[in-house]
Amino acid sequence: MKPLLQLENVNSFYGPVQVHFDLSLTVPENAIVCLLGGNASGKSTTMKTILGLQVPKSGKVTMEGRDITGLPTPEIVRAGIATVPEARRLFGDMTVRENLLMGAYARSDKPGIDEDYEKVLDLFPRLKQRLGQKAGTMSGGEQQMVAMARALMARPKLICMDEPTMGLSPLFVDRVLELIATVRQTGVSVFMVEQNASMALSIADYGYVLQTGRIVLEGPAGDLLADPRIRSAYLGDTAA
Amino acid sequence: MEFLSSLISMPWLDYSISGLVIGSIYALMAVGLALIFGVANLINFAHGAVFTVGAYIGWTCLVGLGLPLGVTIVAVAAVSGGVGALIEWLAIRPLNRQSRIAPLLATIGVALMLDQIIHIVFSPTPRALPANIPDWRIAVGNGTIGAIDITIFATAVISAAALYAFLFRTKLGMAVRATAQDDDAAKQMGVNINAVNMTVFGIAGALGGIAGLLVGLYYNSIDPNASFQMMLKGMVAIVIGGMANVPGAIGGGLILGLIESWGIGLFGASYRNLFAFVLLLVMLLFRPNGIFARGKERAAEPMTGTFVTQTKAITLPRPLIWVLIGVAVILPMANMPYITQVMTNAYLYGLAALALTLVSGTVGLVSIGHAALVAIGAYASALLTTKGLPVSLGIVIGGAAAALIGTALAYPAFRLRGHYVAIGTLALGEIVALVILNWEGVTNGALGVFAIPPLEIFGLPLYGTKASYWFVLALMLGMAGLQVRLLKSHLGRTWKAIREDTVAAETYGVSSNYYKGLAFGFAGFTAGIAGAVTAHQWSFINYDSFNLLFSVLILTMAILGGLGNVSGAILGAILVAALPEMFRTLAEYRMLFYGAALVILIRFRPQGLLGSG
Ligand SMILES: Nc1ncnc2c1ncn2[C@@H]1O[C@H](COP(=O)(O)OP(=O)(O)OP(=O)(O)O)[C@@H](O)[C@H]1O
Numbered sequence: 001m002k003p004l005l006q007l008e009n010v011n012s013f014y015g016p017v018q019v020h021f022d023l024s025l026t027v028p029e030n031a032i033v034c035l036l037g038g039n040a041s042g043k044s045t046t047m048k049t050i051l052g053l054q055v056p057k058s059g060k061v062t063m064e065g066r067d068i069t070g071l072p073t074p075e076i077v078r079a080g081i082a083t084v085p086e087a088r089r090l091f092g093d094m095t096v097r098e099n100l101l102m103g104a105y106a107r108s109d110k111p112g113i114d115e116d117y118e119k120v121l122d123l124f125p126r127l128k129q130r131l132g133q134k135a136g137t138m139s140g141g142e143q144q145m146v147a148m149a150r151a152l153m154a155r156p157k158l159i160c161m162d163e164p165t166m167g168l169s170p171l172f173v174d175r176v177l178e179l180i181a182t183v184r185q186t187g188v189s190v191f192m193v194e195q196n197a198s199m200a201l202s203i204a205d206y207g208y209v210l211q212t213g214r215i216v217l218e219g220p221a222g223d224l225l226a227d228p229r230i231r232s233a234y235l236g237d238t239a240a
Numbered sequence: 241m242e243f244l245s246s247l248i249s250m251p252w253l254d255y256s257i258s259g260l261v262i263g264s265i266y267a268l269m270a271v272g273l274a275l276i277f278g279v280a281n282l283i284n285f286a287h288g289a290v291f292t293v294g295a296y297i298g299w300t301c302l303v304g305l306g307l308p309l310g311v312t313i314v315a316v317a318a319v320s321g322g323v324g325a326l327i328e329w330l331a332i333r334p335l336n337r338q339s340r341i342a343p344l345l346a347t348i349g350v351a352l353m354l355d356q357i358i359h360i361v362f363s364p365t366p367r368a369l370p371a372n373i374p375d376w377r378i379a380v381g382n383g384t385i386g387a388i389d390i391t392i393f394a395t396a397v398i399s400a401a402a403l404y405a406f407l408f409r410t411k412l413g414m415a416v417r418a419t420a421q422d423d424d425a426a427k428q429m430g431v432n433i434n435a436v437n438m439t440v441f442g443i444a445g446a447l448g449g450i451a452g453l454l455v456g457l458y459y460n461s462i463d464p465n466a467s468f469q470m471m472l473k474g475m476v477a478i479v480i481g482g483m484a485n486v487p488g489a490i491g492g493g494l495i496l497g498l499i500e501s502w503g504i505g506l507f508g509a510s511y512r513n514l515f516a517f518v519l520l521l522v523m524l525l526f527r528p529n530g531i532f533a534r535g536k537e538r539a540a541e542p543m544t545g546t547f548v549t550q551t552k553a554i555t556l557p558r559p560l561i562w563v564l565i566g567v568a569v570i571l572p573m574a575n576m577p578y579i580t581q582v583m584t585n586a587y588l589y590g591l592a593a594l595a596l597t598l599v600s601g602t603v604g605l606v607s608i609g610h611a612a613l614v615a616i617g618a619y620a621s622a623l624l625t626t627k628g629l630p631v632s633l634g635i636v637i638g639g640a641a642a643a644l645i646g647t648a649l650a651y652p653a654f655r656l657r658g659h660y661v662a663i664g665t666l667a668l669g670e671i672v673a674l675v676i677l678n679w680e681g682v683t684n685g686a687l688g689v690f691a692i693p694p695l696e697i698f699g700l701p702l703y704g705t706k707a708s709y710w711f712v713l714a715l716m717l718g719m720a721g722l723q724v725r726l727l728k729s730h731l732g733r734t735w736k737a738i739r740e741d742t743v744a745a746e747t748y749g750v751s752s753n754y755y756k757g758l759a760f761g762f763a764g765f766t767a768g769i770a771g772a773v774t775a776h777q778w779s780f781i782n783y784d785s786f787n788l789l790f791s792v793l794i795l796t797m798a799i800l801g802g803l804g805n806v807s808g809a810i811l812g813a814i815l816v817a818a819l820p821e822m823f824r825t826l827a828e829y830r831m832l833f834y835g836a837a838l839v840i841l842i843r844f845r846p847q848g849l850l851g852s853g
């Protein structure tokens with residue numbers, strides 16, 4: 001599989017505090033890769049680093065072989081990376097339709113945008129009746145859909161999702177996981193950060209485990225699911 | 241009774257019409273401020289200067305070039321829009337990574353510079369703006385509407401409509417709205433935040449400039465000194481409307497215009513500005529999120545804790561301090577009376593800056609109304625001593641009055657945070673000046689207080705510049721020493737804890753209001769005696785002696801030295817107050833100098849020369 005996104009020996013800091021220690025990982029084309037880890041392990045910081053919201057002190061981020069480290073975020077978006085941010089971050093006072101159009105902000109191919117708009121609404125039929133509703137007034141699950149639909153509107157090669165199942169009811173979690181799998185089927189890679197290891201690994205191809213800024217374990221999702229260390233550290237209660 | 245009869249006989253409709261017309265201009269100002277607050281989280285104090293730029297571009301086009309009104313409006317929008325965008329690019333964008341209050345202070349600096357440039361180019365006196373608008377009026381009910389009213393109102397409505405079309409019909413407008421809601425998320429959609437900010441400053445500038453032209457048309461004259469007042473009107477309007485709320489800003493502008501107009505009808509025009517500030521204070525205290533807010537508060541913004549950039553304060557070595565004090569003491573021996581006088585003045589500023597650096601630096605309440613404390617001290621002592629009280633007693637009473645009245649006035653503002661502290665203190669400063677202006681029976685109103693007795697110590701008059709110099713120097717050093725003592729005590733540590741995190745400090749059982757009160761009390765006393773001594777030095781004061789510019793000046797001094805830093809405040813005062821006096825050209829372009837100093841300082845050394853304490 002061809003690598004799409006790569007992090008090589010990334011060291012990130014907040015002021016004097018180091019958050020990533022020689023972090024390296026790869027997201028191949030057309031794959032779902034998940035990054036597991038407990039609170040404050042540096043998962044969201046990884047997202048910020050990929051999106052250029054946080055510039056690492058050393059190390060490199062490449063997209064399709066092109067160095068994107070430290071580029072302004074809009075450039076990185078244009079390089080084909082879309083995002084479903086932590087806690088979704090919809091534009092709450094704007095309508096669902098406007099939120100979707102914001103997703104396509106970096107594009108200028110009007111016909112392509114119209115086409116994707118239809119496609120995305122077919123994928124999320126529930127949003128069709130809600131186009132004029134203020135995004136902030138929707139339920140958590142609906143908001144998650146808008147966030148995913150908004151990311152797809154960028155026609156990205158890679159979508160980064162930060163805890164996409166956070167705060168959702170079990171029913172909706174399944175639905176979201178299903179949608180992520182569907183997204184991958186359209187040829188888009190997904191890099192997702194999750195605390196809920198079993199859920200994430202159930203749809204992922206490959207997984208990394210992050211602990212206080214270091215990758216301590218990695219492997220194909222199936223292997224990780226079976227790995228006793230993962231089972232004890234993350235699946236304790238949730239598996240079974 | 242008189243009030244009741246004027247309530248009944250007042251031509252309500254006429255006052256309402258003029259209120260709406262002026263209100264629509266305020267709304268134009270407010271919309272720009274609201275847009276900028278939305279995307280950049282910043283109160284743009286330079287907005288009033290852009291308003292004045294618009295007025296003068298309008299004059300140039302209409303009178304200088306003889307262009308028709310339509311063309312003039314477009315030219316005004318273009319030029320003042322350009323100025324707005326330039327402000328963003330030159331003064332705001334470089335501060336991207338700094339705390340929130342930094343750009344606010346930078347816009348104050350820009351405002352001073354722009355105002356001075358207008359004074360230089362067009363002279364500081366108002367000029368006529370004859371517009372060829374027919375002067376017919378038609379009767380409506382028991383009032384009248386004129387062509388000028390219709391022109392202004394229509395221009396405001398069309399401008400607002402154009403803004404709405406931009407915000408809701410264009411892609412960039414959508415990005416502006418998105419950025420206002422969540423700039424990080426907007427960035428992740430590929431929005432170039434810098435471009436959005438620049439656009440918004442440009443639009444705000446264009447609307448503000450048009451407002452400037454319209455005010456000129458309404459009064460047939462333009463005033464180069466109206467900047468801050470107009471900016472404040474816009475600010476009151478956005479506080480009424482809910483800060484970043486654009487339709488709210490329009491509503492707030494109209495409400496302010498109406499209240500002001502009715503108030504003038506009932507109480508007279510000299511109270512014009514008072515209504516705005518009282519309204520502002522009432523809003524801040526009871527509806528800080530505006531009258532249109534539904535529930536949810538805007539997240540509290542930690543503004544000062546982050547502004548007082550945590551650097552190590554430079555502590556001057558003791559021997560150096562003694563050498564400097566020694567030099568200061570023997571300075572008058574050089575027999576240069578002008579220098580002695582300039583330095584006396586600088587030390588008085590130093591006293592005031594000591595007080596401000598305590599409140600704004602150590603406790604973290606950034607005040608833009610500091611002049612009020614100084615004015616209270618000055619008036620208390622001046623009024624009592626002209627009635628026969630000994631001067632030394634007057635000075636002490638001046639300090640006490642500033643401490644008490646100042647703390648009482650500021651007390652309601654203690655629960656405000658971030659931008660609201662700045663707005664609230666600014667309003668207090670203006671209100672004190674307006675009370676002085678209007679309370680004629682006590683303060684002598686606009687005439688001011690004359691023949692204030694000169695300085696003396698316990699009946700011993702201080703003859704000559706040297707004696708007063710030593711007296712002021714001793715006063716300043718004494719208060720500075722006391723402040724250093726306090727800062728090293730438990731009290732000082734508590735103050736800093738409150739600055740870093742009021743909420744956390746309170747959870748440890750610190751009553752922040754009590755400690756803020758102590759800080760204001762001490763600072764008020766220092767500022768009050770600074771004012772009192774100044775009054776006796778000058779022998780004449782009036783309501784304008786301690787104005788907004790004075791407040792800004794003191795703030796610049798405190799920032800220059802390093803907010804919270806005691807020796808920094810004195811150094812800042814000497815540099816800012818004395819330097820321009822020693823170079824003629826600097827004195828001539830004083831505001832330009834102060835403005836530039838503020839902008840450059842915040843850009844390159846936000847922690848001040850000696851570091852924040
Ligand atoms: N803006 C910031 N400034 C300073 N420190 C930060 C900042 N953002 C995160 N950190 C710190 O960096 C570390 C990693 O944070 P990060 O948000 O990446 O963790 P996370 O793995 O996403 O945690 P969670 O599961 O709780 O979302 C934490 O210790 C956090 O406190």
Ligand SMILES: [Mg+2]
Pocket residue numbers: 043044045086162
């Ligand atoms: Mg996180």
